[in-house]
Amino acid sequence: MTGKSVLISGAGIAGPALALWLHRHGFDVTVVERAPAIREGGQAVDFRGAAHLAILERTGILDDVKALQTGGSELRVVDAEGRARLTLPESFTGGAVEIERGKLADLLYRRTRDRVEYLFGDSIAELTETADGVDVRFEGGTRRRFDLVVGADGLHSNVRRLAFGPETDFVKPSGYHIALYEVPAHLAVQGASELYNQPGRGISIGGGDGRAHAMFVFHGAEGPADHRDTEAQKRLVRETFTGLPWKTAAALSALDEGRGFYFDSISMVKMDRYSKGRVVLIGDAGYGATCGGMGAGMGLVAAYVLAGELAAAGGDHTVAFPAYEAQIRGYAVECQKVAGNAGLFLAPRTARGIKLRDRLHKILTRPFFIRFLDKMSRKAAESIDLKDYGVGV
Numbered sequence: 001m002t003g004k005s006v007l008i009s010g011a012g013i014a015g016p017a018l019a020l021w022l023h024r025h026g027f028d029v030t031v032v033e034r035a036p037a038i039r040e041g042g043q044a045v046d047f048r049g050a051a052h053l054a055i056l057e058r059t060g061i062l063d064d065v066k067a068l069q070t071g072g073s074e075l076r077v078v079d080a081e082g083r084a085r086l087t088l089p090e091s092f093t094g095g096a097v098e099i100e101r102g103k104l105a106d107l108l109y110r111r112t113r114d115r116v117e118y119l120f121g122d123s124i125a126e127l128t129e130t131a132d133g134v135d136v137r138f139e140g141g142t143r144r145r146f147d148l149v150v151g152a153d154g155l156h157s158n159v160r161r162l163a164f165g166p167e168t169d170f171v172k173p174s175g176y177h178i179a180l181y182e183v184p185a186h187l188a189v190q191g192a193s194e195l196y197n198q199p200g201r202g203i204s205i206g207g208g209d210g211r212a213h214a215m216f217v218f219h220g221a222e223g224p225a226d227h228r229d230t231e232a233q234k235r236l237v238r239e240t241f242t243g244l245p246w247k248t249a250a251a252l253s254a255l256d257e258g259r260g261f262y263f264d265s266i267s268m269v270k271m272d273r274y275s276k277g278r279v280v281l282i283g284d285a286g287y288g289a290t291c292g293g294m295g296a297g298m299g300l301v302a303a304y305v306l307a308g309e310l311a312a313a314g315g316d317h318t319v320a321f322p323a324y325e326a327q328i329r330g331y332a333v334e335c336q337k338v339a340g341n342a343g344l345f346l347a348p349r350t351a352r353g354i355k356l357r358d359r360l361h362k363i364l365t366r367p368f369f370i371r372f373l374d375k376m377s378r379k380a381a382e383s384i385d386l387k388d389y390g391v392g393v
């Protein structure tokens, strides 16, 4: 039991998972989240391979995740009339177990909320490192001191900006953006996802459990300068997709009231180092890929490793942070490779590109290739040996 105090910025997936493990190891944990509550929203995130399943089990949430899991769904690439031109089986997109991102975030929060201090609706305004701690000023005005600070605040990490420098130094955009929100259930084929494309634009609608989500992916347009300007993001989605056939108009008409709106650029975070003094990054903040890079599994694995190394080093960050990075960097790089460019897959830029993708997928959906691709993504998900840090559920 170290009794050291740790401030985590961000209550997405990696933040609450780290809070859970740090608390088990005897740390005193505070989580600050800018949103007023745990953010719902997002589509299904999947877990695949032995390392992910072992982490879900060790974290103590495997049964709950299984109970809440969404059935995987096949992906039908459709034409303007909704006729399937190509069907990718569920094994092409899903993992061993899938759960809606919002449900996973909520589950991790419920597991920690009685043991960990959560500060909602606030954010770190200033970090000043001293010889024996980090002085933190919050936007709400409070000042406190912590032994360590962790940035688990996603692609646009505030801690990364404060401790390492401007976002543009580390976030490499692909030119694609993604938007997600809930649409009326009748728009979806339950148990399947459909994808309609025009060059540089893709709209997918998928459903399960009597609900439906729309996903818009597009290339070329500049995102709003302020990544938190939801109104400008919705305007951009509307401008980019208005006039497209299929179910586009119906999905756009749910844009204003659609629950769980999420918008971001599809980008990769590349950092030379994940820590600086008493500050360390975890999850998307340090090595995110927006989508396709198994970010949820990565966040859970990284939380286990960072907390375990801190415990093993008796809270000495000068030992624990390099040990964490030594284990996680290779894993993060493999997962980012799998993410590749999800935008290009979901919305090829030209009509020729769309045809090529479809032709390629007709080949890739043959059983041999399905097995091969599954093996490749499991290989990335398993490219880490999990140490035993000696604390059970």
Ligand SMILES: Cc1cc2nc3c(=O)[nH]c(=O)nc-3n(C[C@H](O)[C@H](O)[C@H](O)COP(=O)(O)OP(=O)(O)OC[C@H]3O[C@@H](n4cnc5c(N)ncnc54)[C@H](O)[C@@H]3O)c2cc1C
Pocket: 009, 010, 011, 012, 013, 014, 015, 032, 033, 034, 035, 039, 040, 041, 042, 043, 044, 045, 101, 122, 123, 124, 152, 153, 154, 155, 156, 157, 158, 180, 261, 262, 282, 283, 284, 285, 288, 289, 290, 291, 292, 295, 296, 299
């Ligand atoms: C609403 C939402 C929906 C998503 N949907 C999908 C999806 O459908 N598919 C997919 O593959 N991935 C999705 N993602 C990304 C996915 O959650 C991550 O790739 C992965 O789970 C790693 O999680 P993370 O905890 O590192 O980051 P995130 O899950 O992005 O969590 C970061 C958290 O930090 C908070 N935060 C940001 N800035 C501050 C600040 N200044 N102060 C305090 N807190 C801050 C955010 O509000 C958020 O709760 C989504 C993320 C969000 C936030």
